[in-house]
Amino acid sequence: MSMPTLKTAASALALMASCMAVPAYAQSGDAPAIVQPDDWSLVQRDGLSIVTAPEGNLDIAVVDVGPADDALAAANAAWQVYAPNAQRTVELTTPAASENGWDQRVSISYATSPSEQATVNALALRQGEAWTVVIVNGAQSTANIRSAAVSLARDSVQAEGYEPEDFSDRTAHRLTPERIALLRDFVAEAAETLDVPGVGLALIDQGEVVFEGGVGVRSLNDPAPVDADTRFMIASNTKGMSTLLLSILVDQGQLDWDQQVVELYPSFRLGSDSTTNGTLVRHLLCACTGLPRKDWGFILADQDTPASDVFRQLSETAPTSAFGELFQYNNNMAAAAGYVGGALAYPDMEIGAAYDRAMDELIFQPLDMTDTTFDFAAGETGNWAPPHGLDVDGNQTVMSNHFNRGVYPYRPAGGAFSTASDMAHYVQLELSRGLTPDGARLVSEENLLARRERGVQVAESVWYGMGLFDEEHWGVPVVTHGGTLLGYHSNWYALPEAGVGAVILTNADTGAVMLRPFLRRLVEVLYDGHPEAMSQVEAAAARLDAQSQVRRQGLDIPGDPAVLEGLAAAYESPGIGTIAIFQNDGQTWIEAGSIRAPLATRSNPDGTVSIVSVGPGAISLEAEVGTQDGRRTLTLRDSQHVYQYTETD
Template identity: 50%
Template structure:
């Protein structure tokens, strides 16, 4: 076997050969016995996704662990003929999260020695004829049924033209209003590339430079230390390469409609990198938020940060591109033709999700607060394909500074990279640029392939739309380049494996909550960063309320004897807080990948 150890020393990734096994689970079990004879964890979920990349079978085994352990344990069996190659990952959750892109880059590249990768290099894209468009829309409709997605906004681009745009399904489950090309969806993190496009126009004008220190253009910018602050250049604000970890819990739980845009900079001042510059891919929404607000401030220095950004984006990006249905104004977007958010709760079927949670992004909107439509997103995609040239021949941004956003700043996996609000994948022999967006009840993506001048936009109004994004990308590549027929099998597997995973988790949750545990909760808890958390009975149901929203709660028994309070509201179903005690006070502990937040009971 080969054993790799993370630089932190707290995660191992072992590559183990297993000559014979009865099935995938047996192969993974035999590999653990070789690597660690004392290994005895219980399997939480074992599944066989479709075999790809030359393998005859793939088995993924996830193991149970308690919240206090803060570990990730997984085995992946890859069979070719009678032989198995098994990857065993075991160690600190924080390090696995931090180095996830490196893990993907290394072990995602494992293939049988004689396998020739599928490649479309040098192949021209097929014309998007009526028949091929129908194949794509039919696939999306089939996926919508299997994944229970109420509505989709879709656009297809070819040779500088929008060749199809419109909607599939409805704006609200059970409703009759149809999605069309102008229906507005929250596009979440797709906003990031738009914000960097604003920066491109400012570089063109000499208002800033990519290699300029951020403090030169915005002196109050600060990260956790002077040393860290001094390293950050403008181009680092949204490259996901600075080493700053994802730190979303403060705005997820402690954001209100009155939280000011300046809170972005308050939070960043208390944040330090957990890895070196350019070492790993770490996605940080606050840095992206800062990028947009600094850009808006340079255009309108006398305005409040949020208002300056909104105006700058409207005048410099949305209006020139003709994006009349794109806005940061929630009330404007929700006035008429808009898609309502949906998600799964405990009961299983997709249902309406509360919109109030999504206001949490508004104070940080350059990172993901825009609303848009399939038509407007198609116009944005066309601008990328046209390298900044508008329909009237003017340049929205220079080609040089528009393309700067596509620079490879840090790998995200094998033959994939993050730029500035744009991602690139070249694994199939084509440079595919894209980005996704995720908020409660909204999942979206757009793609463009400069070599062949084609692109696509996909907007959904359900959390289950997340599965459709990768499925659609595969189907698009098959239609454009006559790729292997994999998308249909992928869809079937996504539906069945997803249902199996949900049921496994559902069995662990008491939807009404353990009465004894709920009775012992303090009425009010507080955390310095995440704010207040209160519990109260409403119509016999225990409801948790925080600054950003509220949810009925259930409970989940953990392997170590502790109990977690879990949110039941669709969109946050399963979000856990471990019941405990700290310094003689009742406590609730929230764990994200690299942080621990402790809520202590508060008599006040």
């Protein structure tokens, strides 16, 4: 896709600002109200509103159904209005937490085949006896590219008369011991409900750390308790620190946010020459350059990949939308930003080592983050919390950290180990606008805050800056970022107007769904909000349990012998890597980059068959079995990419 070249700061900022306009509600006659995102088309008639993406292959339909026996009956009735000839099989039905004024919310997903690359789901909403159903139906690639618009439109469907809580005119309470106890008790209850073994927690109020410690144990195999100094992998929370490194280098005069990347790192390339020359430093960090996620590119790569491979991968990637048009989160761009910073700080070193040294000397040491490291050997020893994930039967299991080693070549985007105590020091810096906990100026206020300037919109009242999210919930401004790796999920929050911050680190995949409820509970405690957080956790726990059961029921374990025996021993995809199929203790296993696990098989709705890795954890490899030109193939897909592997001789 062609795109304009950005040669000046003014044009870059103009494009970034263009996507900040808030779409208006669309409503006509008796059609339901929905936000119509910019550039989306709208069709309305009695009882039905449909917004369609510019690509023409993704709809969000809102149907006022009226009374129905239950959520499934309401959804079936909605499909009859929206697409009466559609034939879809319900795969999963789960309760969702009540919000936006609805008395009941139920999520429904429908079965699709991998080759369809389709997104098909419904959200049934009840107010009193009347149901409204939101259907998302269409291309997975478009849903991914336009995720912000999808969130805006879907979340705009609110119950009649609903008025969200607004704390903008209230003064936050201080985090007294009693209120700290409420937060710690919530974390403990949520961890128990979600079967999370351990949680690191820190709370900051008016510049001081008022609590740091932990809940639970480091590992199901080790009763040692989590404390403030227990190391977790913090994943993409690393991004904000990498952008902090660049802020310091801007202060030092070594770069400018609106400087061309090729001026600083001449070997940098991104697609075409015009795109390369138009890429400014800020674009490496803004998630606004039209580059889709390409995480499977490094998941499938060999783990000894050098840091420089980040730049090779970017040179072979082209944006799918114009700069500043859409939110698309790309880890390779963030990794490149960190490595450019390292190369400027220590130009005579290998870029990975230069980045590690720059982060240690310019950020970790000044902030007294003594337990924060990119070194896996150091991170995985002593007081550390190993990752946990659900096995194929839904049981919480201690996992190897092998998979997460695959992030090391891309570590500026998410490869650090840290602790609740160390992360509290970082959040103190964010709240103090650039001062270390002992009051020294580490970075100018101007360049610290530049990272928070609102760029592309992500969802309603959520924007991405440069490695940070700037959000507003219930009238409360929040600066934040989260992190996700296999078995590790975490977040930090800074509430600048309240002078309050928090860090929450978990060592289980199920911990992911306690992070947003934790923010809700923090706001409830600070502003005496309605108690909703725990109901969100309970709904998430029910959803996880249902998802686990459906996943298990859809798999043939240990796999169809005819399919497994028909696999080649080795496959290869040029520029990506290799796949090995082998026997291990009488089971058929797969090894592909960071994936190493036993295999199951699954029959797809379109008659194809897939092999599926069934090791513990939320990340699983699925490949469609096939042939091409007489050679056996495996085809892997994410929302915007297809990875084709062919058997080797």
